[in-house]
Amino acid sequence: MKRGFCYLLLACCLMMSRNIASAQKKAGQYVLVIHGGAGTILKKNMSPEMEEAYKVSLKRALEKGYGVLQSGGSSLDAVEATVRVLEDDSLFNAGKGAVFTHDGRNELDAAIMNGKTRAAGAVAGVTVIKNPVSAARAVMEKSEHVMMIGPGAEKFAKEAGLEIVDPSYFRTESRWKGLQKALKEDSLAAAKSNAYTNPGKFGIINKDNKFGTVGAVALDKQGNLAAATSTGGMTNKKYGRVGDSPIIGAGTYANNNTVAVSCTGWGEYYIRNVVAYDLSALMEYKGLSVQDAGKTVIKKVGDMGGDGGLIALDKNGNMAMPFNTEGMYRGAVTKDGKIEIYIYK
Ligand code: ASP
Numbered sequence: 001m002k003r004g005f006c007y008l009l010l011a012c013c014l015m016m017s018r019n020i021a022s023a024q025k026k027a028g029q030y031v032l033v034i035h036g037g038a039g040t041i042l043k044k045n046m047s048p049e050m051e052e053a054y055k056v057s058l059k060r061a062l063e064k065g066y067g068v069l070q071s072g073g074s075s076l077d078a079v080e081a082t083v084r085v086l087e088d089d090s091l092f093n094a095g096k097g098a099v100f101t102h103d104g105r106n107e108l109d110a111a112i113m114n115g116k117t118r119a120a121g122a123v124a125g126v127t128v129i130k131n132p133v134s135a136a137r138a139v140m141e142k143s144e145h146v147m148m149i150g151p152g153a154e155k156f157a158k159e160a161g162l163e164i165v166d167p168s169y170f171r172t173e174s175r176w177k178g179l180q181k182a183l184k185e186d187s188l189a190a191a192k193s194n195a196y197t198n199p200g201k202f203g204i205i206n207k208d209n210k211f212g213t214v215g216a217v218a219l220d221k222q223g224n225l226a227a228a229t230s231t232g233g234m235t236n237k238k239y240g241r242v243g244d245s246p247i248i249g250a251g252t253y254a255n256n257n258t259v260a261v262s263c264t265g266w267g268e269y270y271i272r273n274v275v276a277y278d279l280s281a282l283m284e285y286k287g288l289s290v291q292d293a294g295k296t297v298i299k300k301v302g303d304m305g306g307d308g309g310l311i312a313l314d315k316n317g318n319m320a321m322p323f324n325t326e327g328m329y330r331g332a333v334t335k336d337g338k339i340e341i342y343i344y345k
Helices: 002-026 049-070 075-086 133-142 150-159 171-190 267-272 275-286 290-304
Strands: 031-040 107-112 120-126 147-149 214-219 225-231 252-254 257-265 308-314 327-334 340-345
Touching: 031 049, 031 075, 031 257, 031 308, 049 075, 049 214, 049 257, 049 327, 075 107, 075 133, 075 214, 075 225, 075 340, 107 133, 107 252, 120 133, 120 150, 133 147, 133 150, 133 225, 147 150, 171 290, 214 308, 225 252, 252 275, 257 267, 257 275, 257 290, 267 290, 275 290, 290 308, 308 327
Parallel strands: 120 147
Antiparallel strands: 031 214, 031 327, 107 120, 107 225, 214 225, 214 257, 252 257, 257 308, 327 340
């Protein structure tokens, strides 16, 4: 009996040390990390076909970005190319497939940041730019500004030679149904709510209907970091509302001295906690690891009542993917091209 227990203990110890070894092997090995949004993503609500479709899409995006890095391309090129793939994919809440605003429009936000120079670009509330992440890059590289919004940003993108589409290009039936559901549920909740501090009073409470924002962080062969995020925001958001994604330091940040970060979740909480920059500051000023800094900032969001997640990749190739929702579409590639994809907790 006693001997049996000892064998069991030994086997457990061996298994544990093997797991620790494989985790250590991966430390410092990552070159690209992506997310496709966080939210109430439960295996029991997902058909095998749907799960497979998400995995195929995430893999396609990772392969695209990895290809750029492998051929010596910059992290900036890699995150832009990766996010463009996800924007063109109607499964995600970015570009085609974006969620609808309260008045039935698709208003898109995106940002990109270069960790080497800390140059950054962003667009918000755009409705006709096919790939908002490329418009963000154009703002960064072809203007003296960091952020442009609405019709001005669209005029600028057109002049920069980017593809312009009819607003109907972004529409998908499933997101339209999502809006109808949110309109019904939010108005019921708003009618019940009377606390001034309850966000339900203002309408944006249907947090389960928003996931699908996309983001990428990359480290290139020259040791440069970059981050990009693109989103349609939150279903039933008020006309003109801008979330955290295009706000540098809130939803997107990159700094070669520390880390590249892209966030997803209830944007108002990410703005108020300046999440992406806070993560970087914890690493820079407190010496925290990317994992500990990631956990700390997500806890802050959660303590305040917000939900979501983020991806972060440090200058040494260590990554973190913390979230406080049921799931987050996410994936990573190692230096030698090994792809990892995860959906649930
Ligand atoms: N953070 C985005 C926003 O608030 C939404 C999301 O990531 O799901 O606009």
